[in-house]
Amino acid sequence: MLNKNYKKLLGIIITIVIPFCNGCKKEEVIQETTPTPIQEEAQVQEGFDFEKGTVLLNSGYEMPIIGLGTWTLSNEEAENSVYEALKCGMRLIDTARYYRCEEGVGKGIARAIKEGICTREEVFVTSKVMPSDYTRAAQGIEDSLRDLNLDYVDLMLIHQPGSHDEEVYKALEDAVKEGKVRSIGISNYYTPAQIDEVLSYATILPAVIQNENHIFFHNDELQEYVKPYGIILESWYPFGGRGHTSESFNQEKIMEIAKVHNKTSAQIILRWHLQSGYIAIPGSSNPLHIQENYDIFDFELSQEEMDQINAINENRRYENW
Numbered sequence: 476m477l478n479k480n481y482k483k484l485l486g487i488i489i490t491i492v493i494p495f496c497n498g499c500k501k502e503e504v505i506q507e508t509t510p511t512p513i514q515e516e517a518q519v520q521e522g523f524d525f526e527k528g529t530v531l532l533n534s535g536y537e538m539p540i541i542g543l544g545t546w547t548l549s550n551e552e553a554e555n556s557v558y559e560a561l562k563c564g565m566r567l568i569d570t571a572r573y574y575r576c577e578e579g580v581g582k583g584i585a586r587a588i589k590e591g592i593c594t595r596e597e598v599f600v601t602s603k604v605m606p607s608d609y610t611r612a613a614q615g616i617e618d619s620l621r622d623l624n625l626d627y628v629d630l631m632l633i634h635q636p637g638s639h640d641e642e643v644y645k646a647l648e649d650a651v652k653e654g655k656v657r658s659i660g661i662s663n664y665y666t667p668a669q670i671d672e673v674l675s676y677a678t679i680l681p682a683v684i685q686n687e688n689h690i691f692f693h694n695d696e697l698q699e700y701v702k703p704y705g706i707i708l709e710s711w712y713p714f715g716g717r718g719h720t721s722e723s724f725n726q727e728k729i730m731e732i733a734k735v736h737n738k739t740s741a742q743i744i745l746r747w748h749l750q751s752g753y754i755a756i757p758g759s760s761n762p763l764h765i766q767e768n769y770d771i772f773d774f775e776l777s778q779e780e781m782d783q784i785n786a787i788n789e790n791r792r793y794e795n796w
């Protein structure tokens with residue numbers, strides 16, 4: 476059982492997660508005193524690796540920090556967007572059972588693999604157990620795997636808090652033990668009390684929290700709260716979501732900074748997410764936008780620019796689920 480009394484010990488455990496093969500499962504060793512060379516190596520990997528575009532999760536797996544979101548995409552659009560994303564170098568794909576496009580996502584991945592663009596191991600696929608499956612979570616996970624046409628998903632999230640969270644979490648832990656899911660995450664959990672509740676029954680730490688997060692609404696306090704557990708925040712609605720993107724893209728300071736770096740507003744915003752320690756999964760059905768969203772590793776925002784963007788925050792959410 477994990478509870479907040481074990482926070483300190485957990486911090487120690489998390490910093491000594493060891494990589495034993497590149498991009499593969501790492502081994503956990505608990506050691507409180509003299510750091511071993513392996514521990515030091517693990518500590519170097521703390522935070523985002525901008526060279527590789529990845530972060531080492533507390534589960535021991537590497538997760539890309541920029542990817543493609545697939546909400547509102549049809550199966551056909553999802554297939555095409557996923558294929559285009561993988562073709563341009565993105566390796567993180569976010570989908571959900573609820574989006575009803577897992578089949579398209581699976582086809583896009585299969586097409587890219589068939590053409591030699593990437594291997595299955597190189598792609599990081601996230602899906603989510605949807606609320607209507609909470610009383611049949613194990614079957615919901617099987618349904619996702621079937622539609623995605625995959626043997627495992629890299630990250631499976633509880634889509635939002637519900638009345639059967641503990642049962643769903645247990646099903647996810649069972650799926651990890653069976654090799655069907657590699658890392659577990661939660662989505663739409665915003666308060667320390669909600670996190671504490673999950674930690675009270677978890678035997679495998681959640682690796683990721685995926686929440687609404689953008690320039691008008693930050694998750695900074697939550698990010699601080701879960702840091703000792705090595706849990707990473709991931710932003711949904713990185714641009715504010717469909718119907719709201721112009722508010723973000725036309726924000727005066729964002730446009731000013733975009734001009735300085737000769738980049739688009741979208742690229743400035745995504746770079747702000749990453750430099751803030753947030754994984755970002757912009758949704759798109761436009762191949763040019765997808766390429767643009769991945770082309771964010773050749774510049775850096777200064778601390779002053781980060782502070783200016785941070786000051787845009789209005790603590791204003793677009794959704795309330």
Ligand SMILES: NC(=O)c1ccc[n+]([C@@H]2O[C@H](COP(=O)([O-])OP(=O)(O)OC[C@H]3O[C@@H](n4cnc5c(N)ncnc54)[C@H](OP(=O)(O)O)[C@@H]3O)[C@@H](O)[C@H]2O)c1
Binds near residue numbers: 544547570663756768
């Ligand atoms: N866990 C949850 O509860 C939850 C909730 C919502 C979303 N999500 C996930 O988060 C992902 C991101 O959220 P979202 O897709 O709803 O919103 P978003 O990423 O904030 O915005 C998507 C919108 O941005 C446009 N766009 C993308 N790249 C652009 C670019 N470079 N220039 C101009 N416009 C651009 C897209 O249009 P085009 O198609 O024309 O590019 C689309 O209209 C979702 O796809 C989904 O995977 C999760």
